[in-house]
Amino acid sequence: MDNREVLVDVKNLRTFFYTEDGVVPAVDGVDLTIHRGEILGLVGESGCGKSVTALSIMRLIPNPPGKIISGEIMFHGEDLLKKSEEEMRLIRGDKISMIFQEPMTSLNPVFTVGDQISEAITLHQKIDEAEARKRTVEMLHLVGIPEPERRYRQYPHELSGGMRQRVMIAMALSSNPELLISDEATTALDVTIQAQILDLMRGLQKKLGMAILIITHNLAVVAEMAETIAIAYAGKIVENASATEIFKFPRHPYTYGLLQSIPKFTERRTNEPLPAIEGMVPSPYHMPNGCRFNPRCPFATEKCRAEEPELLELTPGHLVRCFHPIEP
């Protein structure tokens, strides 16, 4: 049914952290497929393993305490988890780039922004300094920074948060990556700047054709951006479908709960409180037996408490990990 070319295929990824208090299964069996040129949104609460998934794809999990214990991440027919550190270094920033949450601290304070972008370019392309400089100015221009020649010489502290995030994007895109991972890249920005950055990312995606993995806890961001959405809960993907499917026909009770908890401005105002998902995210040290969502799920049965459901394709392209999916 799906004839798009698969770019990254994450299968049964498990990344655990070995802390003094015990083992944290931050990512415990994540399956994710990113197609070429697609925008995929990975959504979930804090601590559900979104960022760890991204860092695992980049192989940037700090070890110790973290360790990717199993799974495979296929990229161009090769398993990234089997690559050496040296081989990964050539892929990072070249074929796969990443932008981080904190634009304020993601740039080195002692270098000009131009030098930092140039560094990213010269690390992967055999070009001389003058050419790298030219390309940097082009990149700054591309991400909508006015007066790129002057900005080239400025230090990070001279730029605003939105500008810095643009610089980070310029750095990430400088080598024409095939996959851009955006780890909460707009979370730290205010709403207007956030909209600008998202617009920019979408525009650049159309122009350059790379795939984007957007990691966020903000459903509005993915609603605006993503074609496909994966919902993560407690280290697992619980639902994966096209954006319209997810928003129109959520099948997993967790997704349903998330969507219910968004205030709707189209409905008449009532004095009833906003629906919320009962309970708390389970402690990573004590994951519940069976389905991980069962303690909070209104539809949970004995089966949910005993067995763990598989991620199954209910309708074409709509994967759900639930014994009692909500009927559309």
Add this chain to the structure above:
Amino acid sequence: MAEQAVAAKKKQKTSDDYSYVGMVFHRLTRHKLAMAGAVMLILMMLFVFVGPLVWRADPNEQISGLEGMFNPPSSAHPLGTDDYGRDVLARMFFGGRISLFIGFVSAVSATLIGAFIGLLAGYYGGWADNLLMRFTDAMLSIPTFPLLIALASVMGKGMWQIIMVIVVFGWMSDARLVRGLALSLKEQEYVEAARAIGASANRIMWRHLFPNTLAVLIVSTTIGIGSSIIYEASISFLGFGIQAPLASWGNMLQNAQQFIWNAPRLIVYPGLAIFITVLGFNFFGDGLRDAIDPKLKL
């Protein structure tokens, strides 16, 4: 009136008007102690480097005969002569050059070695950190002075040997300093960002972390120069340092101690020079430390 107020406000410089270096300089000029230190150091530099151009005398030329020895200050010898009838002022110039040179070279080398070891330990952590820091602790636990003398006597008594000896025992505090800095700096997001663009560990350490430690290292070097001068003086005083006829402030002191009752001024001159130089470096270094503190706004 309102316009005037605006104009007055404009005239007052804010921290945004300065580059980082400019801001540090501005803060330094307002730091009284640092300025006092700077004046001392400038005077000492002038004395040592410009002095010989003004007062042209051979520091090693001896006036033979009893009448040449221990002359009091006069127009022929502004600071008098020593036990060999040599011009003390000229010896102060050239001795000062050697003392300052030794102080500078050994402090800078010690800082660089310390930074290298500290950065490796802090960045890699784990067993590398343990190994390097335990080695540092071990070096710190050695009583410096006896070994310094032993080393100096084994390695010979030239200027470079003394520099080596001072460096061997001088890098540990910088190593600890930089290790601590590296431990906190490597958790910064820009390090993760550098990794995400495919930078190697070496590149991250030397291109991204090292420049961030420079501010602190400059301060530590400045103060280190002062203590290196003291070290040189102490080694020379004990007779294992710079050897006659070459002059250094340290061996001038050593030489003068036997004549402390006949010619006490021979002890006062080099002693005072060392005192002023080291105090100048310490004052200036303290001021620099305050000035580069980014938490302090103007």
